Amino acid sequence: MTDKYAVIGNPISHSKSPLIHSSFAAQTGQDLTYNIIEAPLDGFRQAAEAFRSAGGRGLNVTTPFKLDAFAYATDLADEARLAGAVNALKFEGDKVFANNFDGVGLVHDIVHNLGFSITGRRVLLLGACGAARGAILPILAQKPDRLLIVNRTESSAYALAEQFSACGELSASSYSALGASPTAFDIVINATSASMRGELPPVHTDVFSPECLAYEMVYGKGLTPFLRLAQEAGAARLADGVGMLVEQAAEAFVWWRGVRPETGPVIAALTVRLE
Ligand code: NDP
Numbered sequence: 001m002t003d004k005y006a007v008i009g010n011p012i013s014h015s016k017s018p019l020i021h022s023s024f025a026a027q028t029g030q031d032l033t034y035n036i037i038e039a040p041l042d043g044f045r046q047a048a049e050a051f052r053s054a055g056g057r058g059l060n061v062t063t064p065f066k067l068d069a070f071a072y073a074t075d076l077a078d079e080a081r082l083a084g085a086v087n088a089l090k091f092e093g094d095k096v097f098a099n100n101f102d103g104v105g106l107v108h109d110i111v112h113n114l115g116f117s118i119t120g121r122r123v124l125l126l127g128a129c130g131a132a133r134g135a136i137l138p139i140l141a142q143k144p145d146r147l148l149i150v151n152r153t154e155s156s157a158y159a160l161a162e163q164f165s166a167c168g169e170l171s172a173s174s175y176s177a178l179g180a181s182p183t184a185f186d187i188v189i190n191a192t193s194a195s196m197r198g199e200l201p202p203v204h205t206d207v208f209s210p211e212c213l214a215y216e217m218v219y220g221k222g223l224t225p226f227l228r229l230a231q232e233a234g235a236a237r238l239a240d241g242v243g244m245l246v247e248q249a250a251e252a253f254v255w256w257r258g259v260r261p262e263t264g265p266v267i268a269a270l271t272v273r274l275e
Helices: 017-028 044-053 066-072 078-083 102-113 130-141 154-163 175-180 225-233 242-257 264-274
Strands: 003-009 032-038 056-061 088-092 095-099 122-126 146-150 170-173 185-190 208-216 237-239
Touching (some): 003 017, 003 044, 017 032, 017 242, 044 056, 044 066, 056 066, 056 242, 066 095, 078 095, 078 102, 078 130, 088 242, 102 130, 102 208, 102 242, 122 130, 130 146, 146 175, 154 170, 208 225, 225 237, 242 264
Parallel strands (some): 003 032, 003 056, 122 146, 122 185, 146 170, 185 208, 208 237
Antiparallel strands (some): 056 088, 088 095
């Protein structure tokens, strides 16, 4: 019988996940279907239950259900537990296994696709919600020289630094303190949703070193205000989150199917499509 997977979110019609997973399945010869489920904002559990009852094997979870999926899981992987959010579920009997591959996907994209080592580098992470939280552990695992978290709501950045303090060298700051004592970073990651609305987090050009990688987690928005600022600052490399999207999908695919797809051709095809 053909195995069923889906991505659940609201809104979800824009999702590229069906395209990505269909490409992976075709490439690896896996017999599966992958659809989209738009659940009502208060209807995650019901929609997930219905999918499971119909034989569903796994779900990708996107906005706004990453916390609902966290509550729904029976078995949380460390990445999901520490991120406080879930982006992939696997159903086996009564068990609901949960994971979060966003951070691993980000690091894979930076290190392997873009060729930027994180080890020994100065990393600035903008944002302190789900996407930023998920990135912290995988970044720390690469042993950066320092990881600084900055968020508009300062208390969230300080809370994250405190929560992950046992896992590596990290600290927090406000945007105003960052502006007051300019410091350059080797990798600056925009994990805020500011670019979704054409906004710019209040960072100065000083944060980008000349060799800097400026990484925008949002994808498909072209030269966002953040990437434009980095370009003006002379950052060596600009990247958006399309590679992260495909890499986190690949991690979920391996977790579900036990087969690793090739991501390069899928990233290339999706990049062209988004342009
Ligand atoms: P949330 O909406 O939960 O996070 C919002 C974050 O952005 C908060 O830290 C918020 O600060 C900050 N923020 C919003 N607007 C501004 C602004 N104008 N200036 C400064 N900070 C701002 O989103 P997620 O954490 O889930 O995701 C962040 C982005 O990453 C999303 O836009 C999403 O598209 C992208 N993403 C991409 C993925 C990929 O695979 N490429 C995967 C996951 C996410 P405050 O706390 O003060 O409100």
